[in-house]
Amino acid sequence: MFQFLNSYFNSFKGLSREVWWLALITLVNRAGAMVIPFLSLYLRDDLNFSLGDVGWVMTCFGFGSLAGSWLGGILSDKIGFYKTILISLIGTGLGFFGLQFITSFWAICIGFFMLIAIADLSRPAFFVALSAYSKPENKTRSLTLIRLAINLGFSAGPAIGGLIIAGIGYYGLFWVDGISCISAGFLLINTLNPKKAKVTDTEILIDNPLSPYKDKIYLIFLVALALFGVVFVQYFSTVPLYYKEIRDLSELQIGLLLGLNGLVIFLFEMPLIAFAERKGWSQISSVIGGLILTGISFIFFFTTQYTSFLIVGMVVATLGEMIAFPFGNALALRRAKLGRQGAYMGLYSMSFSLSHIFGHNIGMQLVNTFSYDITWIFMMGVTLIALLLLFYVKKFLKKEDDLLTEVSKI
Template sequence: MKLILRNYIKTFEGLSKEVWWLSLITFVNRFGAMVIPFLSIYLNESIGITLGDVGWIMSAYGLGSVVGSYIGGKLTDLIGYYKVILLSLFFTGINFLWVMHVADFWGLCFSFFILITLADMGRPAFFVALSAYSKPENKTRSLTLLRLAINLGMGAGPMIGGLLIGTVGYHALFYADGFTCLLAGLLMMYVLNPKTVKEVDKEVIVENPVAPEKDITYVYFLIGLMLFAMAFLPLFTVVPVYYRSVYEISEPNIGLLMGINPIMIVLLEMPLVAWLLKKKYDNIQLTIIGIAFTGLSYIVLVWEAWIGVLFISIVLMTFGEMIGFPFSNKFALDRSKIGKQGAFMGLYSMAFAIANIFSHNAGMQITAKYGFKVVWLFIFGLTVIACFFMYLSRRKVMEETTTKQLSLKSNLDK
């Protein structure tokens, strides 16, 4: 047991203290995001918004995520990641304290659009900051630590949120979210002030930087990533409904089953990533492996004769997440070196935001019309197409590598 624990701790060695601080800030911020899991219930039961109108408010929420990711990427290149993160945290905190007083439909659409725009404005900046605070050989593990902080925060936040609702009321969630955002901003000012903190890997300023939307290799990658995210996200909407409808599992047991995902991530993701880094696979190959695991996690659900497939499915899904997302993130960070990092990472965040807009609604609509087996096959089809676009991206990378080698050889011969 001591050896296992020692090896687990060893996987975190070598990461800069700035990465640890950034992960702590992320944890505080995500821990405070306790409104999100209860938002639909709050809008419907507490304010009296119809379920149909709740759907439109959530669409405005998703659209804000797309706009925020785009603006955040552009701002990061203009004023730097530190200022963008601070602006995002402080203005998000203030908006959480304000939005709880809005009760009409159009006001809520506008308020949540602004709120998530400000919140997701910081996403590309966080990625660029992480890159700046990490040595090149540690970037994937640094990303994994950040994901660990996100999962711990998102796991603990709803539990505290449920207690606050039961004891104080829904308004307590908005106060908690608002003040934790402000606390995260103050913590960042104290521990990561650029006047006292040195960057480990400064952004490379390139002549004639490539715009991410004109980089066909990156465009293929982003399409594959968006499809991957669309396949993964139904885990939080369609899958719980499936557990309840088909297997009649109670809500507490659904929670326990879903809890396998964050527990596995906390215990296994860092050692798994450290092990995979020693293998001769590139980032896109590993992303494709992660997508394949995700596709298999839905295919096994087609077989409804044994409840054990639910456990197999959630394990496969989690392996897909643990492998696919860290290495896709690493590819995006590496690719961003040919242009402006903020713009590249802004589009990376946008791929997830766009997936959020369409994935949940499409999954529920297909389920309502054709049943669960059809939606599982549909999602599996998304993963197949995602793998195809990742293959196209990797092929372009190999072509670029070959061209560079031939050019270098030609220059040496001269």
């Protein structure tokens, strides 16, 4: 046990002070995002929206995320990541304050589109900030620390949100969310102000930067990640329904299964990434390995005899997530060195926004029209397509590395 704890804490060594502040800001911001997990309940119970209306609001939510990620990438290049994050945090806080007073359907659709667009301005900006504050050899672990903060925030947020709803009602969520966002903004001002913060990676800007829209291999990589996202989001939409309707699990059992994902990430992701970096794992190979594990996890749904197989399947899927996402982030950041980092990371964030817009709906429609088994087979087929694209990217990246090696010898 002592050896594990020692290894766990050693995996955090070497990260810059600024990265730790960035993680704390992320934790405060994400822990305050309590409205989001309860959004469908709020719309149904408090505003008496129909299921169809709730679906349209969630669609606006997804498109807001897409728009925010795109605009955030542009702003990060134009005015810098610090100002972009600050505008996002303060603007989101004020948006939460105002949104509680809107009750009509179309106003709610527009309101949530704008709120999420403002909130997701910060997504590419956070990636650019992380790149600036991390040494090149620490980028993957720095990204993992931010993921850890996000998971902790999302774990604490719903629990606190449930207590607030029980105590004072849904309107309390909007006030607490707003205050937490603005608090994160003030924390940013006092810790990462350009006058106080030290940029670790000085190789941020280059002459004649390449547009990400002209970087063919990067676009193929993002398509593969978007397909990966379509598969992965099933664990937050169709899979819980499968647990309930087919495996007859209780809400408590479903909650424990889903909570296992966050627990495994909290305990093992950082040591795993530190180990992978020491062993020199390839970024693209790690993404491929993670995607394979996530695809394999759906096989466990075909074995209906033992509930314990569902636990194994969740652990396998989580292991795939732990390997694929940090190295995918790091690969995108490395590729962004070719051009404007904000634009590159904006497209990266948009790929996952597209996964949320289409992934949940595709899964639900397949279940409704065919069956859960057909849905799992379809998702494994999507996994195979994503793998083929990633193998193409790997082949191209190897050619690039070989060419750079030859040039360096001249």
